[in-house]
């Protein structure tokens with residue numbers, strides 16, 4: 425048996441959205457046959473031993489007779505997952521002189537092995553591929569990860585279907601199935617009927633959604649059950665442009681970290697967790713760092729229906745991600761940060777009884793209503809720019825509207841065009857959407873607006889505007905001006921913006 429000293433095989437481990445380089449050494453010592461894996465290897469890594477042994481034997485290789493010691497370095501980093509199967513197998517083949525790995529120093533290997541040597545996909549391949557290409561290394565991975573990997577532009581990536589094809593490739597035999605990931609054909613998008621066009625009436629709410637889309641604002645809807653809040657929320661993504669290449673890659677990386685593949689990478693994410701969701705599932709966490717709903721909604725929409733039914737503690741945890749665009753998860757073993765630049769769309773009923781009150785008129789006492797609404801904290805509500813009422817539509821009016829086919833303000837493609845034009849104007853002017861407009865830039869907007877002092881003073885007095893509310897109104901007014909393609913904010917914009925802050929949350933009925 426060859427016992428020459430050979431260098432380590434390199435691999436990657438994804439932790440959160442970072443992937444660390446791991447080196448794998450193998451030493452075959454004389455003595456009783458056996459295999460030991462050292463270097464803070466957890467569950468699935470320890471089981472690697474049996475998978476690798478079967479895969480090697482079933483592909484015509486010898487499993488060394490001595491004591492096989494595998495060392496995963498650095499030793500202070502906890503290692504989990506099944507991605508080390510392939511590099512461990514290669515380290516054993518190399519140490520026992522059965523295979524020579526060309527360009528070993530500049531190549532990284534990752535993948536789970538089946539008992540017959542087939543390579544199985546791993547979670548977090550995008551994170552690994554990005555890290556490898558940043559380090560100027562080649563990454564060899566399972567062919568089943570190809571679709572995700574194809575999103576990485578300019579990386580040196582190879583996909584292999586199984587161990588024996590890979591060994592043939594490494595031994596420079598004839599060309600085979602080991603190759604660069606093929607660019608994926610654009611997903612054939614099924615022609616979807618937009619829900620937006622199906623919603624009859626609710627022009628106020630629709631205008632709110634349009635403003636939210638154009639300025640990146642968060643929005644809350646207040647209205648009785650059956651008024652169409654959920655349908656409105658779902659239709660919201662119809663108004664948004666598809667994701668850019670950069671955003672698609674960011675979103676896919678987050679999904680890839682937990683093994684979720686997106687069928688259409690350019691589609692805006694829409695997440696609507698149930699109100700029974702745990703805090704960890706909402707903001708992320710777990711034994712291994714996992715993204716929560718806020719990160720899965722990155723570059724898209726987080727829809728929270730029946731907002732007051734969520735645990736207040738869970739809602740409180742949303743404040744920081746909304747403010748910073750990041751969800752930081754700190755545990756004893758790790759500290760990771762996931763991007764979560766999402767738009768919050770929330771909905772709630774006017775009173776706790778919901779449906780039964782709708783039919784017989786609200787019989788909830790003022791204190792019950794206040795307690796119910798109070799579950800949504802002021803600070804969270806403060807971060808939501810647009811407050812929209814979704815009233816129940818009168819059946820007669822509804823029938824009339826249906827007859828006239830008054831379903832929307834404008835046809836959807838035109839609205840989408842308006843949103844994109846307004847977004848581009850904001851990005852060109854200030855480098856961000858109006859939701860993130862700095863106080864200083866906002867002051868400049870206020871100064872240049874064609875609105876008289878007397879008018880503003882009256883508005884503040886009449887609507888009891890707090891300082892925070894006042895600034896929100898200016899931000900919304902700025903978006904309304906952008907939708908009108910106006911360079912300065914007009915009185916009409918300001919008045920319309922006031923409408924989106926006019927819900928009295930302490931009221932006992934709406």
Ligand SMILES: [Zn+2]
Nearest residue numbers: 775781786788
């Ligand atoms: Zn009620």
